[in-house]
Amino acid sequence: MSESSRALVHQFDDPEQQRWASRIGMWIFLSTEVMFFGGMFAGYASYRFLYPEAFALASNRLPVLAGSIMTVVLICSSLTMALAVHSAEEGGRRRSLMVFVALTMILGVVFLGMKFNEYYQHYEEHLVPGLDFRFEGANPGEAAIFFSFYYAMTGVHALHMIIGLGLQTYLLVGAWHDRFSPVYNTPVEIVGLYWHFVDIIWIFLFPLLYLVGRHL
Numbered sequence: 001m002s003e004s005s006r007a008l009v010h011q012f013d014d015p016e017q018q019r020w021a022s023r024i025g026m027w028i029f030l031s032t033e034v035m036f037f038g039g040m041f042a043g044y045a046s047y048r049f050l051y052p053e054a055f056a057l058a059s060n061r062l063p064v065l066a067g068s069i070m071t072v073v074l075i076c077s078s079l080t081m082a083l084a085v086h087s088a089e090e091g092g093r094r095r096s097l098m099v100f101v102a103l104t105m106i107l108g109v110v111f112l113g114m115k116f117n118e119y120y121q122h123y124e125e126h127l128v129p130g131l132d133f134r135f136e137g138a139n140p141g142e143a144a145i146f147f148s149f150y151y152a153m154t155g156v157h158a159l160h161m162i163i164g165l166g167l168q169t170y171l172l173v174g175a176w177h178d179r180f181s182p183v184y185n186t187p188v189e190i191v192g193l194y195w196h197f198v199d200i201i202w203i204f205l206f207p208l209l210y211l212v213g214r215h216l
Helices: 003-007 015-050 052-059 064-090 094-124 140-176 186-210
Strands: none
Touching: 015 052, 015 140, 015 186, 052 140, 064 094, 064 186, 094 140, 140 186
16 A cells, blocks of 8 residues: 555545645635634724723833743744745755744743733732733823733744644654654644744734834
């Protein structure tokens, strides 16, 4: 039995059909994710329009340097993920595939570590709505709305990152057992699409949340 036959699931006629079905399925899933995050972006934009000054003051409490570093970390993780996909497609590069997947996971863990440390600092500064929230400045209630969106949007993004790390673990185990080749590498490609999507979401979150009214 050929390698392509072993990877072929029974409901598909050939590996190419299976590959395209997987791609289409992932793009459909990502389109639902766009709508999900789009709803939060729309809600955030509406309140930002209503309370521009309060949102700007609240945004100034976020660490821009840390946010910038996290952005660079995620961009680098997209690069290592793309290299992992390339290694799987080339074949005969099992070790490089494992290295790039592991690097992607390390960068993801670094991002989450920085984000959770940021959450803890906000907790220490009493900037968590509902938990003895304190905001020095005008309109603390409107600032609390900003932080509510901040925790909701970045929290959901962090959850997607954690799921992505689980998928990366699956790839690492599969690469260890030499399950991927030029004939069968669809899981690597699909996980790559998911990871790039999560990175792109952060590219939008960073300026929306961290750079609001920095000129004020």
